[in-house]
Amino acid sequence: MTALITHADCLTHVTPDGHPERAARLDHLLHALQPLDLDRISAPLCTPDDLLRCHPQDYIDRIRDKTPSRGIVPIDEDTWLSSGSWSSALRAVGGALKAVDMVLAGEARNAFCATRPPGHHAETAKSMGFCLFGTAAIAAKHALDCRGLSRVAVVDFDVHHGNGTQDLLWDESRAFFVSSHQSPLWPGTGEKDERGAHDQIMNVPLPPRTTGNTMRDVYEGEVLPRLRDFAPELLIISAGFDAHADDPLANLEWETDDFRWLTRELCEVAQDCCSGRVVSTLEGGYDLEALSAAGRVHVEELMEAAR
Template sequence: MATLLVTHPAALAHLTPPGHPERAERLRAIAAALAAPRFAALDRQEAPLAPEAEVLRCHAADYLAAVKAARPEGDVRVQLDPDTWMSKGSFEAALRAIGGAELAVDAVLSGAAANAFVAMRPPGHHAETGRSMGFCLFGTVAIAARYALDRHGLSRVAVLDFDVHHGNGTQDLLRDEARAMFVSSQQFPLWPGTGAADERGPHGQIVNLPLPPGSGGAEMRAAWEPALARVAAFRPELILVSAGFDAHRDDPLADLRWTEADYAWLTGAICDLARDCCGGRVVSCLEGGYDLSALAASVAAHLDVLMERGA
């Protein structure tokens, strides 16, 4: 089985204003990095368009209707909140991000792929039940988790988020879902202001790992090693990853000091956990990462490990 790479040109049609950090060039940088010969073995597939009803696995119907109604025409870009914009192509891109994540879940659970990486945008882990936030329209990974639980009949899934910003949206969307464990490391304090260690959820299945500004790989390992032991005790049947690469030392939006080697270590630790508890089944979805060179190199390091562990 190969590692599955899911993407789609529609993700490039989600346009933000000039100077916005979440821009189409992010995917172009990733695509250039993954054009290297060592990635020739990836199974590359296009993300399908998810039915709008898939959004309702996590979001309110009136919120879906509001986002759909906000779609502009032509070259206009509309602002949904202080950070999040929509262009004509954004709604399709967001639905294809969901469709790509669900395709990856299908492939990994069926054994058609060893593991998967979904390179789509807009990201999703800040979108809450009834509002957009932080560049995100819909909670892609949370929706994929509910899809795995309800469509595939799984009993337990884990969502692991290593973006530098707290996955407040995923936490909100899965807060009451006892079948889903959510673990998130983030710089703290930092926008959006959530992610303190005492945020545990009603079932105790939320684990937040706040990291101080200026900390690097050693602090990351010290936080994630015991957290992964807790995930192992939960015995998930699938691991979903919100793969943000903005904890990199070169990223302009935060102050952690991770390197490509740190992303490789954490990816390997996640894959080792998955091997032991769920047959290696990992589906990773792109979130943040805003220095183009650091993003491309970190995604390449992430895929190197996914491919090696999935071989």
């Protein structure tokens, strides 16, 4: 069965009116997933030691200490903290770790973490792009360091480059990271020559107006073969849905069915390499209807793969 891991605390991370990363994103997505037959699990709080797998103590302390008791405060030019942000961020990381543990223990075939804030832009000691802690990277390190795996892959199909995950896994030879993303686009990283300390990072920049058909060709011809060659024991997905044609923050032209196709292909690789073990965690997606539709087909494909 597919586990859906979430928590009401993730709705208490408040951003200013008009900010694209808002609680309504998660609310709409959870509403779209409500009819589905999922194993619904409460996301636990992660521990400080979990965060230390990727972030230094002084950075963790800085985020905690800047979290206000009331109101909202900026932590950088586009990332904000409210009174609920600390617990929300700990639930996001804790949910991903719970998903890894459940999937590796055979308690779920795969899992989707419907949590926020997102994580793939958070660098070692720098918040940015709405992100506080590197959820997917921490989950990968947890699988390697705590669960004894030798190879973990992280696939990031958010429209923005996963610069934080790349930074956190740059020196990690046991983790293969691939990011497909629009380029040029913020944050301005993710060129093909950014390959990691062990040639274990793959960036796939896509020009504006790239359609889903072109994306499929690129994944079939470049990404999926490289992923199979790595033969991960667990596949983690940074599932951003802002490559959708309706998203307001970027200019790729994927349709809802493209996310269904991509999820199916990734699950097939996982089936061949690691007994179907997949953990997916929510990243971007800022048009509420597009996010809900693409997120639902993503989870439906996870469910189909888990049968």
